[in-house]
Structure formats: structure tokens, C-alpha cells
Amino acid sequence: MTAHNFETSATNTWCPGCGNFPLLNAVKTVLKELSEGESPTRPENLVMVAGIGCHGKIADYLNINSFYSIHGRVLPVATGIKLANPDLEVIGFAGDGDAYGEGLEHLIFAAKRNVDITVIVHNNRVYSLTTGQFSPTSPPGFPGRSTPAGSPEVPLNPLELLLASGATFLARGFSSQPEQMKEIIREAINHRGFALVDILQVCVTFYNLHKYYAERVYTVEDHDPGDYFQALQKIREWDYGASSGGEEQEKIPLGILYKKEAPTFGQRLSAGGGGSKSATPADREALIEKILANNI
Amino acid sequence: MKDQVELVSGNRAVARGALDAGCRMYFGYPITPQTEIAEYMSMVLPEMNGVFLQAESELAAINMVYGAAGAGRRVMTTSSSPGISLMMEGLSYLSTAELPCVIVNVMRGGPGLGNISPAQGDYFQAVKGGGHGDYRTPVLAPWSVQESYDLTRTAFDLADRWRNPVFILLDGLLGTMMEPLRAREPIPERAAPSWATTGMFAREPGDRAPRSIYTLHMPEGALTEVNRRLQAKYQEITREEVRYDEHFTEDAEVVVVAYGSVARSALQAVRIARQQGRKAGLFRPVTLWPFPEEALGSLSEKVEKILVAEMSSGQMLEDVRLAAAPSCKIDFLGAMGGELIYPGTILARLLEE
Ligand SMILES: Cc1ncc(C[n+]2csc(CCOP(=O)(O)OP(=O)(O)O)c2C)c(N)n1
Ligand code: SF4
Ligand SMILES: [Mg+2]
Numbered sequence: 001m002t003a004h005n006f007e008t009s010a011t012n013t014w015c016p017g018c019g020n021f022p023l024l025n026a027v028k029t030v031l032k033e034l035s036e037g038e039s040p041t042r043p044e045n046l047v048m049v050a051g052i053g054c055h056g057k058i059a060d061y062l063n064i065n066s067f068y069s070i071h072g073r074v075l076p077v078a079t080g081i082k083l084a085n086p087d088l089e090v091i092g093f094a095g096d097g098d099a100y101g102e103g104l105e106h107l108i109f110a111a112k113r114n115v116d117i118t119v120i121v122h123n124n125r126v127y128s129l130t131t132g133q134f135s136p137t138s139p140p141g142f143p144g145r146s147t148p149a150g151s152p153e154v155p156l157n158p159l160e161l162l163l164a165s166g167a168t169f170l171a172r173g174f175s176s177q178p179e180q181m182k183e184i185i186r187e188a189i190n191h192r193g194f195a196l197v198d199i200l201q202v203c204v205t206f207y208n209l210h211k212y213y214a215e216r217v218y219t220v221e222d223h224d225p226g227d228y229f230q231a232l233q234k235i236r237e238w239d240y241g242a243s244s245g246g247e248e249q250e251k252i253p254l255g256i257l258y259k260k261e262a263p264t265f266g267q268r269l270s271a272g273g274g275g276s277k278s279a280t281p282a283d284r285e286a287l288i289e290k291i292l293a294n295n296i
Numbered sequence: 297m298k299d300q301v302e303l304v305s306g307n308r309a310v311a312r313g314a315l316d317a318g319c320r321m322y323f324g325y326p327i328t329p330q331t332e333i334a335e336y337m338s339m340v341l342p343e344m345n346g347v348f349l350q351a352e353s354e355l356a357a358i359n360m361v362y363g364a365a366g367a368g369r370r371v372m373t374t375s376s377s378p379g380i381s382l383m384m385e386g387l388s389y390l391s392t393a394e395l396p397c398v399i400v401n402v403m404r405g406g407p408g409l410g411n412i413s414p415a416q417g418d419y420f421q422a423v424k425g426g427g428h429g430d431y432r433t434p435v436l437a438p439w440s441v442q443e444s445y446d447l448t449r450t451a452f453d454l455a456d457r458w459r460n461p462v463f464i465l466l467d468g469l470l471g472t473m474m475e476p477l478r479a480r481e482p483i484p485e486r487a488a489p490s491w492a493t494t495g496m497f498a499r500e501p502g503d504r505a506p507r508s509i510y511t512l513h514m515p516e517g518a519l520t521e522v523n524r525r526l527q528a529k530y531q532e533i534t535r536e537e538v539r540y541d542e543h544f545t546e547d548a549e550v551v552v553v554a555y556g557s558v559a560r561s562a563l564q565a566v567r568i569a570r571q572q573g574r575k576a577g578l579f580r581p582v583t584l585w586p587f588p589e590e591a592l593g594s595l596s597e598k599v600e601k602i603l604v605a606e607m608s609s610g611q612m613l614e615d616v617r618l619a620a621a622p623s624c625k626i627d628f629l630g631a632m633g634g635e636l637i638y639p640g641t642i643l644a645r646l647l648e649e
Pocket of ligand 3: 053097122123124125126128135
């Protein structure tokens with residue numbers, strides 16, 4: 001048996017120095033490990049769903065089954081795939097514009113349903129592919145190409161929103177810390193339920209925050225991710241610059257911030273009613289009649 | 297059991313047709329006058345090891361269909377006019393990704409929120425594309441409860457055969473009225489087709505590559521190639537899948553062209569007109585795309601007049617004009633805003649000289 005080759009021959013068009021490179025490498029390493037480990041996540045069962053943006057090009061750079069979806073629609077597509085074939089390991093790659101803007105409703109509902117998928121958000125806090133407009137996580141005053149006078153909006157804290165929405169796994173990584181990214185991504189994939197990983201991904205071209213992050217990030221310790229209120233506190237510790245000002249004191253927690261076991265959407269579906277697979281058409285007919293008689 | 301005749305609504309017949317065609321996945325969002333389909337699916341699918349999901353929006357529903365179709369399952373969504381508008385984005389992608397699925401529109405009055413009465417104002421949207429880009433979807437238009445069932449089953453087969461989304465256009469009248477239905481032997485769900493995003497046997501050298509579903513074609517000429525392939529497919533569909541139905545057309549001097557529930561009024565009017573000595577006939581397109589151009593074209597050479605009757609301001613009318621011989625006079629009888637077209641109104645027009 002030969003190991004699966006996760007590389008593709010596509011020419012990579014990300015800018016040199018882009019935080020998407022270490023993120024891609026971290027994902028590749030984790031998938032390699034998982035596919036070779038004790039209970040391997042078989043490469044043939046992996047499906048990635050990519051959004052549209054610079055991040056979406058990852059579909060070209062990772063040699064697994066892939067679905068290059070629609071701007072904002074990673075979550076419903078991933079949900080459809082997972083429900084269609086629960087044997088598949090579905091991993092979504094979305095942008096901050098993609099997941100937190102265009103497709104925000106879907107993100108909230110995927111979390112609320114606890115669909116068993118993993119979503120990795122390449123959160124560069126800018127619309128990169130469209131060359132630098134402000135995004136849902138850009139800080140106030142962000143000098144983007146559509147906000148010459150600075151963004152008039154305050155950013156969303158996506159982790160806080162998702163915690164409130166019922167997500168069962170929330171983590172934050174930083175594209176310049178590959179080891180930690182790997183650990184988080186591995187845990188997220190292994191988590192049974194809806195897992196979201198917000199990666200602070202440096203966009204060197206339109207919003208280079210490398211130095212800003214490097215000076216502020218720290219890894220959470222003595223943190224109980226099973227405790228909702230501790231998680232909330234950690235998540236609120238940094239508000240994506242919403243209250244910019246005392247920036248010197250800002251600290252950005254990284255790591256697994258929340259994790260909880262809960263029945264997945266798929267499990268709830270099969271628990272409620274499902275399972276009585278009628279053997280013959282006649283059985284089925286009788287069953288349908290019974291259901292309808294009871295319900296209408 | 298199968299010989300039993302049941303009294304059901306068109307909505308119910310669609311749901312039943314989908315189940316009997318082996319569809320086990322349904323995504324939707326409530327909207328009148330078709331919510332009954334979703335409710336039926338929610339009752340029956342869990343018992344059949346299927347998936348029913350009430351999505352957060354029609355946008356979500358069509359994208360879940362996108363994912364499920366890509367993973368190789370028979371899948372359906374249903375909605376009514378405003379909800380179908382929201383699905384147009386997904387439909388464009390599904391069409392070019394060439395994924396099979398069935399979308400049912402139980403049309404209501406528009407534009408805007410309109411009302412919840414029967415209408416046929418979404419003809420252009422369904423037949424001419426609707427979303428962005430150069431794509432087509434086969435559109436089936438039943439006129440009875442029985443045909444709603446039959447054509448739903450057909451729709452799944454067409455979707456698979458052509459790897460294309462297929463539309464079923466009903467109107468609120470057909471969706472909610474009840475008629476006898478004779479269901480046929482159900483079939484189990486087919487296996488996932490070879491192109492589904494699953495498996496790749498990548499463990500041995502030489503095994504096939506992973507599957508990818510994408511709709512972005514940036515290299516020079518690539519998108520042209522894709523469009524050529526799609527257009528060639530659409531031409532083939534146009535050659536092979538045209539369906540229509542004719543009544544009393546052999547010796548007709550005047551022919552009504554109508555689809556869906558309007559065709560029922562038209563047939564009634566045609567019968568009465570004949571009793572009164574007017575040689576009238578009915579031509580009913582069953583596929584709105586591909587439109588039965590040739591059949592209608594040759595019929596138009598033999599008749600004096602065509603009367604197009606539809607519950608819109610004249611949408612199918614344009615396709616009739618394109619198909620008909622220049623010598624043929626074309627009249628139009630429309631109704632908008634959720635008003636029905638009754639047999640008497642059509643009859644009056646048939647009896648006009
Ligand atoms: C419906 C739709 N609207 C707009 C676009 C154009 N568009 C492409 S990528 C993008 C934003 C990408 O931002 P983000 O999701 O943050 O990804 P990034 O490029 O930063 O990785 C937009 C607006 C589109 N493809 N589809
Ligand atoms: S524009 Fe930014 S996000 Fe896009 S490839 Fe370049 S550095 Fe990366
Ligand atoms: Mg971005």
C-alpha cells in the first residue's frame with residue numbers, strides 16, 4: 001500500500017509570504033497523519049468544500065475530493081454532502097467575507113444544528129481576492145479600497161457569535177504558528193460535531209498584520225474549554241479591534257477555546273423515527289399509510 | 297396495493313412521485329402553496345432512512361441540494377415563486393457543474409410577494425435560464441394530479457440521464473386540488489454515480505484521482521469549451537426530450553395552446569366549442585423547455601388561428617410566436633395577479649370569428 005499523495009501539480013498563485021501557505025501545509029500534515037494513523041481517516045473519504053476568495057484556491061492545492069462551491073455557501077454545501085454520505089469527512093475552507101459576511105446565516109445554522117463538519121476560516125480580515133475591501137472582521141477605521149475614510153463599522157467577533165449559536169468546538173490559530181495550527185486542526189477534525197477554526201491568516205498584500213499579531217498572541221493555558229463561561233471570557237478577551245485604542249495592552253488568546261460533546265444533527269435524525277427501513281414496497285406502503293393516518 | 301386509487305393533491309402527488317423514484321433527500325423552506333410537500337416529506341422520509349431538512353432559507357436549501365447531488369444522491373427541493381428566485385444562484389452553479397436534481401416550483405402570483413393564488417408568471421425564469429450565465433434546465437409542466445406524480449418520476453430520470461437539474465412547474469391550483477392518483481411500483485434509490493465526490497481508491501499506484509466539482513474555468517478558452525459542451529448537450533436534449541399532448545387537432549381550425557391548469561380549462565372550452573360547431577383543438581406543451589417547436593410549427597401551418605392562453609402577461613406566447621408559421625394568426629388570452637382563466641372565457645374567444 002502506498003501513501004496517498006496530497007500534493008497537486010497546480011501552480012500556486014498565492015502571493016509569496018501569504019499566510020495561506022503555512023495553513024495549507026498544516027492541513028496537509030494533519031491529513032497525512034490522520035490517513036496513516038491508527039484509525040485512519042481514509043483519503044478517499046475526505047471531501048473539502050472551498051468558498052470563493054484567495055482561500056478558495058486551496059481546492060487546487062490539496063489532492064482530495066473537492067467541491068469548489070459558491071461565495072458564502074460552503075456551509076450548506078458541506079451540510080448536504082455530510083447528510084448525503086455520512087461516511088465522508090467533510091472539511092470546509094472559507095474566507096472571512098465568505099463565511100462571516102455573504103454566508104453568515106448558514107454558519108449560524110450549521111452551528112445550531114451541530115452538523116458533524118469542520119470549518120476552517122482563513123480570517124485575513126479583508127476581502128483579498130477582490131483586492132482589499134473591508135470585511136466583517138476588519139477593525140474600525142480600516143483603510144480599505146472601499147473605505148477611503150476608514151471603515152465606519154465595528155467588527156464582528158465570530159467566535160462569540162458561534163458560541164451563542166451552539167457550536168460545539170471553537171478554536172483560534174495564527175498562520176505564523178504552524179505547530180499550533182496543526183494541533184487545533186487535528187482536534188477539530190477529530191471532534192464529533194460542528195467545529196470552527198478561526199485562523200488569523202496574514203494577507204501580506206492587502207492587510208499585513210503579522211507584526212501586530214506576533215506582539216499580542218498567546219496560547220491559552222489553565223483554560224477549561226468545557227466551561228461555557230470560561231470560553232466566553234476567553235473569546236471576549238480580544239474583540240478583533242472593535243474597541244481599538246488601548247492596543248498596547250491587547251492580548252489575543254489562541255488555542256481550543258470551547259469544546260463540548262453533544263449529539264450531532266445526523267445522530268438526531270437517525271434517533272427520531274428513522275431506522276424502520278421497510279423491507280418490501282408493500283411494507284413501505286403500509287407504513288406510509290400508517291404515518292399519514294396518524295398525522296393528518 | 298399498487299392498484300389502489302387514492303384521492304390526493306398535486307403537492308402530495310409530487311412528494312409521492314419523488315419517493316417512488318427513489319429520492320431520499322429533501323431540503324426546503326416553507327412557502328404557500330406548496331408547504332404540503334415539505335410536510336409530507338418530513339413525515340415519510342425519516343421512516344425510510346432518508347433526510348428531511350428544513351433549511352434556514354431557500355438559498356441554503358438549494359446549496360444543500362448542490363452538496364447532496366455532488367455526493368451522488370437523488371435529491372429534491374420544492375418552493376413557490378419568491379423562494380425559487382432565491383434558488384437561482386444555486387441553479388446556475390448546479391447547471392454548469394452538471395449535477396442532477398429536481399426542483400419544483402408551485403407558482404403563485406407575482407412579482408414581489410404577490411399573492412398566494414395560482415399563476416404562471418415564472419415561465420421565463422424556468423424556461424429561459426433564470427440565473428446568470430448561458431444554461432438551460434428541462435421544464436416539465438403537468439396538468440393533473442396523476443401527471444404531477446408521473447412527471448416527477450420522469451424528472452429524476454431526466455436529471456440523471458442528462459446530468460442536469462430538472463424543473464417541474466406547477467401552479468397553486470394544481471398543487472392544492474385533489475384528484476385520483478394511481479401510484480406505480482416504487483423503485484429503490486439508485487447507487488451513487490461514478491462521478492460523485494466519494495472514494496478514489498488512491499491506495500494503489502495508478503488508481504484514479506479524487507473527484508472535484510467546480511465551476512470556475514480561468515485558463516484561456518476553458519470556459520468556452522465548457523459552454524460548447526453544455527450547448528451541445530442542450531441541443532441533444534432539444535432533439536430527444538420534447539413532450540406534448542394534442543386533443544382534437546386533426547381537423548382543427550383554431551387551436552388553443554396552454555399548459556398546466558389553464559390547459560384543463562382550454563380542453564373544456566374546446567369540447568363545448570365543438571358541440572357548437574367550431575372546429576377547435578388543444579395543443580399542450582408538456583416540456584416547456586425544450587419547447588415543442590416543430591410539432592407546433594407544423595400544426596400552425598394547418599390552422600387559421602392559435603389562441604395562447606396562460607396566467608401571465610404573455611410569456612409562453614413568445615415561444616409560440618417563434619414556433620408558428622408566419623401565415624398563422626396568433627391571439628392571446630392572459631390573466632395576471634393570480635386570476636384563473638375559466639373555460640367560458642376561452643370559449644368566447646374560440647367562437648369569435
Ligand atoms: C455572489 C458573489 N458576490 C461576489 C463575489 C466576488 N467575490 C469573490 S471573492 C470575494 C471576497 C472574498 O473575501 P474573503 O471571503 O474574505 O476571501 P479572501 O479573498 O480574503 O480569502 C468576493 C466579494 C462572488 N464571487 N460571488
Ligand atoms: S492577496 Fe493576500 S490573501 Fe490573497 S494570496 Fe495575496 S497575500 Fe494571500
Ligand atoms: Mg478575507
